[in-house]
Amino acid sequence: MTSTPSSTPVAVVTGGARGIGLAIAHWFLDHGHHVALIDIDTATLAQTEKQLDDPRVLALNYDVSKPGQVQVAVNQVVARFGRIDALVNNAGVAVFKPILETSFEEWRHVMETNLDGAFLCTQACAPVMLRTGGGSIVNIASISGLRASTLRVAYGTSKAALIHLTKQQAVELGDAGIRVNAVAPGPVDTEMAKLVHSDMIRKDYFDAIPLKRYGSTEEIANVVGFLCSVEAGYVNGQVLAVDGGFDASGVGLPTLRRAGGN
Numbered sequence: 001m002t003s004t005p006s007s008t009p010v011a012v013v014t015g016g017a018r019g020i021g022l023a024i025a026h027w028f029l030d031h032g033h034h035v036a037l038i039d040i041d042t043a044t045l046a047q048t049e050k051q052l053d054d055p056r057v058l059a060l061n062y063d064v065s066k067p068g069q070v071q072v073a074v075n076q077v078v079a080r081f082g083r084i085d086a087l088v089n090n091a092g093v094a095v096f097k098p099i100l101e102t103s104f105e106e107w108r109h110v111m112e113t114n115l116d117g118a119f120l121c122t123q124a125c126a127p128v129m130l131r132t133g134g135g136s137i138v139n140i141a142s143i144s145g146l147r148a149s150t151l152r153v154a155y156g157t158s159k160a161a162l163i164h165l166t167k168q169q170a171v172e173l174g175d176a177g178i179r180v181n182a183v184a185p186g187p188v189d190t191e192m193a194k195l196v197h198s199d200m201i202r203k204d205y206f207d208a209i210p211l212k213r214y215g216s217t218e219e220i221a222n223v224v225g226f227l228c229s230v231e232a233g234y235v236n237g238q239v240l241a242v243d244g245g246f247d248a249s250g251v252g253l254p255t256l257r258r259a260g261g262n
Contacts, residue, residue: 010081011228012074014038014064014121015091017045019190020140023217024088027225029056036077038062038091038121064091064117074124084128086228089118089162090140096151096196107154114158115165122169126178134177136228139166140220141184143243159184163239170237179236181227186243189214211244 011028015021016037025035029052036058039045049059058080062069077084093113095106118139129135144152145159162182169180187193187205193214197205206212223242226232241247 006082008032008034008081009085010034010036010077010083011086011088012036012038012077012084012121012125013088013090014117015140016088017041017048017059019192020185020188020217020220021088021090022048023221024090024224025052025057027218027221028086028228029054031225031229033086034058034081036060036073036081038064038073040064040091064089064121065112067120070117070120070124074121074128078128083132084125085132085135087121087125087129087135087137088140088224088228089121089137091117092140092142092158094152094155096155097153098151099153102153110154110158111161114155115161118162118165122173122180126173126176129178130176134179136232137169137173137178137180138224138227139163139169139180139182140224141166141182141239143184143186143241143247146184146239146241146247166239167237174236179227179232181232181235181237182239183220183223183227184239184241184243184247185215185220186241186246187214188220189216205246208249209244209246210249213244215242215244 011033013021013025016025017039025037028035034056038060040063042061045059045061060073060076062073064070093110095110122137139162141162142159144156145163148156166180166182173180220242
């Protein structure tokens with residue numbers, strides 16, 4: 001049974017149990033939204049739900065790469081809250097291997113979550129958004145979708161495809177009142193990054209990023225929140241790199257910086 005839409009806006013965040021997704025959920029809660037978190041990680045999602053302890057939060061343990069599960073999740077959001085105003089396609093996985101060592105199964109796993117998931121969630125949520133006049137969708141891409149790097153053949157390609165999907169969605173859904181944009185984070189200080197980025201890797205990133213640091217999950221969330229707000233009402237089909245200038249920097253920047261005494 002579908003509930004009658006209230007005036008309280010509702011945000012759906014995939015991959016919302018931790019990291020960037022959880023920071024985005026906090027932004028929406030801080031700005032008066034109900035929030036539905038969709039995540040495949042059963043244990044982490046349950047822990048997050050318990051920590052939040054907020055009646056405005058609906059935790060849904062589903063796989064965004066499975067069409068049937070996506071539709072069931074969206075149906076539960078509508079049954080609980082009656083509407084959807086914002087969708088953040090944040091769920092993602094990565095396989096970091098040399099191109100010739102990446103199996104087809106690994107390739108498909110990354111594509112199914114990072115690309116298919118955003119496609120499926122948008123297809124399911126957009127009709128609900130249109131019932132109350134439209135909304136906003138933000139796809140979480142990556143700096144790896146804007147510039148190639150080693151060990152990222154599946155991940156980087158999936159994010160590049162997600163960026164183009166964003167533009168396709170923006171062109172078609174914009175006519176109906178749904179804005180679609182993408183955020184491409186650079187290195188962010190998530191728990192996962194802390195585990196897999198060695199001191200040497202972090203130093204390499206600091207040398208290449210003009211701001212000389214990683215971003216925070218809150219900084220990513222602030223940009224996502226802005227894109228979903230009325231203040232960004234004329235922003236559609238854009239890709240915003242939130243990366244401390246990483247994408248803008250060119251070859252030789254670290255050397256030039258040292259030569260300049262900075």
